[in-house]
Amino acid sequence: MSGPNVAAVQTPQPEEQLKKTRLEAFLCAHAGAQQVRVEQQQRLSGGAIQENWLLEVSVEGGAYAGRQRWVLRSDAQSAVPGSLSRAEEFTVLSTVYCAGVKVPRPLWLCEDTSVHGRAFFIMEWVSGITAGHKLTSHPGAQGDMRLVAELGANLARIHQIKPGQARALDFLGDPQQVSVQSCIDAHRGVLDHLGAFQPVLEWALRWCEMNAPEPAVPCLLHGDFRTGNYLAETSRLQAILDWEFTGWGDPREDIGWFTARCWRFARPDLEAGGIGSLERFMAGYNEVSSLRIEREELLFWQVMATLRWAVIAQQQAQRHLSGEEPSLELALTGRLLPELELDLLRLTGGLRR
Amino acid sequence: MNIRPDASDLLAIARQTLFAELLPQLPDHLRYQALMVANAMAIAGRECRDGEVADVAEARGLEALLDAPVESLADARQALCRAIRQGRFDAPGQDQEQLFAVLSAITRARLSISNPKVLAE
Numbered sequence: 188m189s190g191p192n193v194a195a196v197q198t199p200q201p202e203e204q205l206k207k208t209r210l211e212a213f214l215c216a217h218a219g220a221q222q223v224r225v226e227q228q229q230r231l232s233g234g235a236i237q238e239n240w241l242l243e244v245s246v247e248g249g250a251y252a253g254r255q256r257w258v259l260r261s262d263a264q265s266a267v268p269g270s271l272s273r274a275e276e277f278t279v280l281s282t283v284y285c286a287g288v289k290v291p292r293p294l295w296l297c298e299d300t301s302v303h304g305r306a307f308f309i310m311e312w313v314s315g316i317t318a319g320h321k322l323t324s325h326p327g328a329q330g331d332m333r334l335v336a337e338l339g340a341n342l343a344r345i346h347q348i349k350p351g352q353a354r355a356l357d358f359l360g361d362p363q364q365v366s367v368q369s370c371i372d373a374h375r376g377v378l379d380h381l382g383a384f385q386p387v388l389e390w391a392l393r394w395c396e397m398n399a400p401e402p403a404v405p406c407l408l409h410g411d412f413r414t415g416n417y418l419a420e421t422s423r424l425q426a427i428l429d430w431e432f433t434g435w436g437d438p439r440e441d442i443g444w445f446t447a448r449c450w451r452f453a454r455p456d457l458e459a460g461g462i463g464s465l466e467r468f469m470a471g472y473n474e475v476s477s478l479r480i481e482r483e484e485l486l487f488w489q490v491m492a493t494l495r496w497a498v499i500a501q502q503q504a505q506r507h508l509s510g511e512e513p514s515l516e517l518a519l520t521g522r523l524l525p526e527l528e529l530d531l532l533r534l535t536g537g538l539r540r
Numbered sequence: 541m542n543i544r545p546d547a548s549d550l551l552a553i554a555r556q557t558l559f560a561e562l563l564p565q566l567p568d569h570l571r572y573q574a575l576m577v578a579n580a581m582a583i584a585g586r587e588c589r590d591g592e593v594a595d596v597a598e599a600r601g602l603e604a605l606l607d608a609p610v611e612s613l614a615d616a617r618q619a620l621c622r623a624i625r626q627g628r629f630d631a632p633g634q635d636q637e638q639l640f641a642v643l644s645a646i647t648r649a650r651l652s653i654s655n656p657k658v659l660a661e
Contacts, residue, residue: 375625384614384617384618384620384621385617385621386617386620386621386624386643386646387643387646387647389620389621389624389625390624390629390639390643392625393624393625393627393629393630397630455661515573515576515577515580516576518580519576519579519580519583522583522654522655523654523655524650524654525647525650525651525653525654525655526651526654526655526658528643528647528650529647529648529651529658532640532643532644532647537639537640537643537644538640538644539637539640539641539644539645540644
């Protein structure tokens with residue numbers, strides 16, 4: 188057992204050991220502890236853009252004394268343009284946490300790259316399931332009435348945050364610059380750049396141009412609020428995750444994204460994310476906000492949502508095809524397009540036998 | 541190519557082997573990948589079988605819409621995209637109805653290759 192070779196294997200790489208020691212010193216200082224030991228680190232699944240590590244920590248002294256489970260969230264090797272930096276995401280998380288939105292409690296930000304190699308922040312670990320197919324495989328006709336109402340109420344709490352009220356979020360840009368037309372133009376730009384000539388997408392973009400509703404008062408949007416991006420357990424919402432696409436915009440955009448058919452997984456009949464009925468979801472939403480959404484407004488934003496996912500799917504396919512990131516999953520994402528096209532035709536009244 | 545087993549035969553038996561012999565032996569964390577492999581093989585098999593017919597049907601539909609012969613599918617799709625963006629099909633009426641009929645048929649044909657289960661819903 189104690190031969191020299193075995194010992195060599197068991198000794199952690201010096202750089203890894205140093206990294207861990209630096210992390211422990213950072214945690215110790217911020218937790219106001221006498222000593223912090225990171226006993227285990229485990230990479231969590233999900234997060235193509237960011238890396239999430241579960242830290243099993245033992246803390247001596249201070250307000251966090253005892254065993255703690257924390258998550259370290261850092262940028263991954265390749266950053267994606269258009270998504271927030273860790274410092275910005277930490278500020279968003281802190282703001283929505285204070286506004287009563289269910290999120291993992293953010294603890295400390297570290298922008299000093301000499302500690303971990305990349306910027307990161309620490310948040311509390313939260314238990315629960317994210318997998319869309321598991322969360323939507325409930326047997327009842329009504330789905331999960333409690334969870335869907337909680338989702339509605341929490342989305343409304345996010346939407347209660349308005350530009351100007353939260354100066355810390357000024358880095359999210361000028362809310363007046365956000366419009367349906369700028370979004371349509373951006374999608375067209377991406378499709379043209381990819382050389383993706385898809386008549387159904389083109390038709391849906393044109394339809395949106397012709398059917399854009401009056402803009403609503405801009406507010407904070409999650410930007411990727413859908414089944415698969417939150418943790419739930421025993422019919423309770425545990426935490427809303429993946430805040431890297433947050434920005435200012437029309438609250439109905441988040442509702443369209445959440446209810447679009449492409450994010451209903453095993454339950455396409457349950458309009459609110461495959462979890463429950465739209466009525467139940469909006470009942471939860473209206474406990475917090477007075478916003479109403481008419482059927483034809485919802486339909487418009489579902490078209491916008493489906494278009495957005497179709498454009499992203501084309502970009503992901505291109506990442507595979509270009510050789511930048513050969514991946515079976517990205518390749519198959521590209522083949523989702525006909526399903527999204529069918530949805531777009533149906534929603535815009537263009538589906539014929 | 542006039543050799544049997546052809547591409548479709550090979551994909552079909554390869555997929556069957558994956559399901560019958562490999563999948564039961566795989567650890568849980570590789571199951572998802574194996575199912576993706578099986579899905580990719582199924583799509584490729586259907587495309588081998590039906591892809592050419594679908595392309596011919598699409599060309600015919602685009603020809604009718606553009607009122608011009610289609611030499612390459614890519615060029616015809618691009619021309620249709622341009623016409624849609626310029627507003628040629630904005631107004632309800634005969635042209636728009638024809639657009640919907642052609643786009644619906646093309647989309648159904650593509651779905652019957654990519655994910656026929658959705659068509660059955």
